[in-house]
Amino acid sequence: MENRVAHLEKRIRGNLERLGFELHSFKVEWYNAVLPSAFHLPYSENTLAFVVLSIPAMFDKAFKPFLKNQLLEKIHDPVDQCVFHHLSLVRENLADLRVNIMYDYEMLPNRKPRFLAQTAAHVSGAAYYYQRKDVQQDPWGEKKIYGVCIHPCYGGWFAIRALLIFPDVEAPFLQQNLPVDCVRTEGEKIELLDKFNFHWQDWSYRDIIEVKEKYSEEQKMYFATPPAERLKLLGLQGGLKRNTMY
Numbered sequence: 001m002e003n004r005v006a007h008l009e010k011r012i013r014g015n016l017e018r019l020g021f022e023l024h025s026f027k028v029e030w031y032n033a034v035l036p037s038a039f040h041l042p043y044s045e046n047t048l049a050f051v052v053l054s055i056p057a058m059f060d061k062a063f064k065p066f067l068k069n070q071l072l073e074k075i076h077d078p079v080d081q082c083v084f085h086h087l088s089l090v091r092e093n094l095a096d097l098r099v100n101i102m103y104d105y106e107m108l109p110n111r112k113p114r115f116l117a118q119t120a121a122h123v124s125g126a127a128y129y130y131q132r133k134d135v136q137q138d139p140w141g142e143k144k145i146y147g148v149c150i151h152p153c154y155g156g157w158f159a160i161r162a163l164l165i166f167p168d169v170e171a172p173f174l175q176q177n178l179p180v181d182c183v184r185t186e187g188e189k190i191e192l193l194d195k196f197n198f199h200w201q202d203w204s205y206r207d208i209i210e211v212k213e214k215y216s217e218e219q220k221m222y223f224a225t226p227p228a229e230r231l232k233l234l235g236l237q238g239g240l241k242r243n244t245m246y
């Protein structure tokens, strides 16, 4: 059983890591344990799952080649289409196994997200999810404060793209790795949540820790450009409707 999981993980990593994606395994039990039932993933507790992140290299290694080779559907976001394309290839490569893929942008009929990306990143050990309750002396009063994940190598320069769930694979032995609490002090945690909530457009929350690599000027320019102009920026035609900045 352990070998089967290790082998599976190696196969998926082989497909995704060279494209600027990161993969972190977890058990459904860990995710469901911190959420109310309305958000539970409907699988047994030992079910094996992976959270897929894109790191700064994804833009050059996966996205730009994808744009050159594919016919884009204009109504969908090109980065989402690129991620969808590569995860569909993973599915094809695993034709012998059932895999359910959930994307960060998918909503349920009740308008809740299909999965909570930040909770998945935290419980898998990929990136610490800093929330208002991590701060003792809360300065925000009545304001609504959204939480944010920080990756130990890439700070805020990454995105949480998808979950891969293997309904037929049980991983009772999987050991949970706790995420690195890299934003150490109370003051830095407050600064992080302030920046993410009130100044997210200036990118500064992403640099709350020293990072190994961040988005290139070109990648930042792409995400900062209104959707209708984005393809032109990369020398391609056409306008876009969905505006992601991940």
Ligand code: B12
Binding pocket: 034, 035, 036, 039, 103, 104, 105, 106, 113, 114, 115, 116, 117, 118, 119, 122, 123, 129, 131, 146, 147, 148, 149, 150, 156, 158, 159, 160, 161, 196, 197, 198, 199, 200, 243, 244, 245, 246
């Ligand atoms: C809806 C949404 C928004 C909405 C609302 C935000 C929100 N957090 O509710 C809006 C439009 C405002 C928004 C904005 C942004 N967003 Co947004 N958004 C989402 C989305 C699709 C769903 C989030 C959601 O609805 N959460 C529901 C709430 C209830 O969840 P929650 O607050 O985490 O509460 C749960 C936890 O606290 C948990 N819990 C309880 N106890 C414990 C204990 C532990 C240990 C843990 C782990 C969990 C846990 O239980 C709660 C539920 O009951 C996610 C992608 C996804 N699928 O998750 C991206 C996402 C959160 N957004 C993201 C980003 C980057 C942004 C923006 C910067 C940029 C942009 N272009 O949109 C802005 C910044 C915020 C701002 N200042 O406005 C990133 C964050 C990445 C990161 N590093 O954390 C995400 C993950 C998308 C991604 N693909 O990477 N967003």
